[in-house]
Amino acid sequence: MKSDDDDFEDDFPDGVYAVPPSPGEPKIKVRKLSDYCKARGIKPSDLSEDELKQFLSEGYVNK
Template sequence: MRETTQCVCGSIKSHIIGSVQFEIRGKKIVVHDAPHFICEACNRRSFDSTTDIVSILKIAYKGDLNEISYFDEGFLDGVFAVPSKGIKVKVRSLSDYCDAKGVTPADLTKEELEQFLARTKDQQT
């Protein structure tokens, strides 16, 4: 993923992950956690060709949602994985749990962390 791109105004756009507001047929939809480029000079935003923002907007529009998270919709079951390790981490659930307790994952006990792990059959203990 490139970190910068040229803006039509002649300035440079920087790659960020943040909220972007759209208006579709009079309905305002905010997409949170959207990877995009923004120009500090003219405030224009654009998306890399690998960012499927249209699909996310369709989900929000059809679901009559005013807000949606790009990151969550890319992982509908909330499970994120490092393929070579055989262990999946339920990152969204872990994040929500830590937010509710006011702690970081490093503060959790081994037993607390265990509830956010999904092991493949060959990794079962």
Template sequence: MPKPDEELIRKMERLEKGFPDGVYVKPSDEEIPRINMRALSRYCAEKGLRPIELSDEEREQFIIYEEDEGR
């Protein structure tokens, strides 16, 4: 069985220390509304549609604006 590359392990440990909460993504811009993807996916499955096939009114129900969240 090959021995793990110790230098690679050290690099990985150093990288992981930079993300103590385990989040590796950039926070979203609070000015940009978010989309409730779970609800959108469920709705599309129930209707037998793809998101691109929804009307503007149908898509609007899945957009979450920051003021809606009380932040």
């Protein structure tokens, strides 16, 4: 007997499940953010707003 989880996972054979951002939401360079934080031994939540700006994709304007 298959569980609901098995049915769900069958729809994502490569194991990737992502939700697209809402219009106007910033796009974050996640890998660069992760590398930056790991190198400094900090969590993303510990970054200042100015530090976070370097990980926003080009063209994003905070409204």
